[in-house]
Amino acid sequence: MKVWTVSESKIGTSSQCLAVAKFLSPQPSEKTFEPNRNWRRVFDGPLFVRWEKEPNLVISCGFRAEKRVMKIKQTYKSRPFTVHLQEPLKPGYDLVFVSRHGWRPEFDARPNYHQMLGVPHRFSAAFWDGHRHTARSIYAPNGEKVVTVFLGGSNGAYVYDDASHRHIAHTVKELAGRGWRVLISVSRRSSAETLAAILPLNSGSVTVWDRISANPFIDYVAAADAFLIAKDSVTMPCEALSTGRPVYALDLTAAPGERYQKFEQYHQDLQANLKLTRHYEGSLDAYDYEPPAEAERISKIISSALQSANGR
Numbered sequence: 001m002k003v004w005t006v007s008e009s010k011i012g013t014s015s016q017c018l019a020v021a022k023f024l025s026p027q028p029s030e031k032t033f034e035p036n037r038n039w040r041r042v043f044d045g046p047l048f049v050r051w052e053k054e055p056n057l058v059i060s061c062g063f064r065a066e067k068r069v070m071k072i073k074q075t076y077k078s079r080p081f082t083v084h085l086q087e088p089l090k091p092g093y094d095l096v097f098v099s100r101h102g103w104r105p106e107f108d109a110r111p112n113y114h115q116m117l118g119v120p121h122r123f124s125a126a127f128w129d130g131h132r133h134t135a136r137s138i139y140a141p142n143g144e145k146v147v148t149v150f151l152g153g154s155n156g157a158y159v160y161d162d163a164s165h166r167h168i169a170h171t172v173k174e175l176a177g178r179g180w181r182v183l184i185s186v187s188r189r190s191s192a193e194t195l196a197a198i199l200p201l202n203s204g205s206v207t208v209w210d211r212i213s214a215n216p217f218i219d220y221v222a223a224a225d226a227f228l229i230a231k232d233s234v235t236m237p238c239e240a241l242s243t244g245r246p247v248y249a250l251d252l253t254a255a256p257g258e259r260y261q262k263f264e265q266y267h268q269d270l271q272a273n274l275k276l277t278r279h280y281e282g283s284l285d286a287y288d289y290e291p292p293a294e295a296e297r298i299s300k301i302i303s304s305a306l307q308s309a310n311g312r
């Protein structure tokens with residue numbers, strides 16, 4: 001089966017498409033583009049050429065991908081089966097997956113709409129187990145208990161202000177004082193102020209990624225016995241949950257409003273409804289859960305829908 005993924009070149013959207021596509025095709029074709037902003041649109045090459053062999057399936061993510069997918073459908077006379085990993089702005093997709101915290105009652109009446117947990121990704125428990133020995137030899141050579149802390153950036157729902165920075169620092173120092181080996185990583189969204197606030201935490205028991213050396217993400221996750229993840233991210237909890245190890249949500253300064261309510265709904269769903277994560281209240285106790293495998297689950301729904309469509 002010939003599968004195309006369509007998204008912006010940024011990893012936040014392209015990785016979701018590829019995570020699902022690789023369960024359906026060993027070599028999906030990536031069709032990525034840069035956002036059309038001002039002069040840059042002049043230099044954007046075509047996403048595809050008309051004489052390319054048409055795909056059987058197109059998987060897209062992000063609102064900027066929508067018009068490009070509709071162009072593909074128009075070119076190939078609506079034959080490619082189209083899937084979108086986000087609520088689309090306009091109709092036209094054969095199958096749509098919407099995160100549970102973005103689900104609306106009217107979607108219940110749309111048979112081609114399905115819920116998904118957070119966002120799909122490429123990781124699995126087996127992947128992390130394969131990297132764990134090497135990662136532990138680096139960060140826990142004497143069997144230390146390791147907590148990995150992931151931080152993001154202000155996002156309209158939460159703010160990385162001085163109060164948040166103080167809360168993060170206090171929490172890290174407290175964990176280190178209780179014998180935890182603490183690994184801290186910022187993200188692409190983290191501000192220079194956040195990095196400056198946490199770099200002084202570096203010590204014999206705390207390691208902070210400086211965003212200059214190679215990204216230690218894989219080792220940080222593989223080495224962890226538990227996770228403490230700031231509440232501004234949807235992706236990071238999903239990835240950490242693939243390990244099967246405890247995942248705790250760390251509070252930040254709230255920015256009340258609709259976006260804040262949506263993020264709080266996401267965390268409430270993970271904690272109270274699905275029993276996957278927990279709210280951090282000072283301890284990182286172990287607990288059991290079944291690691292979600294959303295990319296694989298979504299791919300099975302797509303495969304079934306494709307078979308039904310081809311059988312018409």
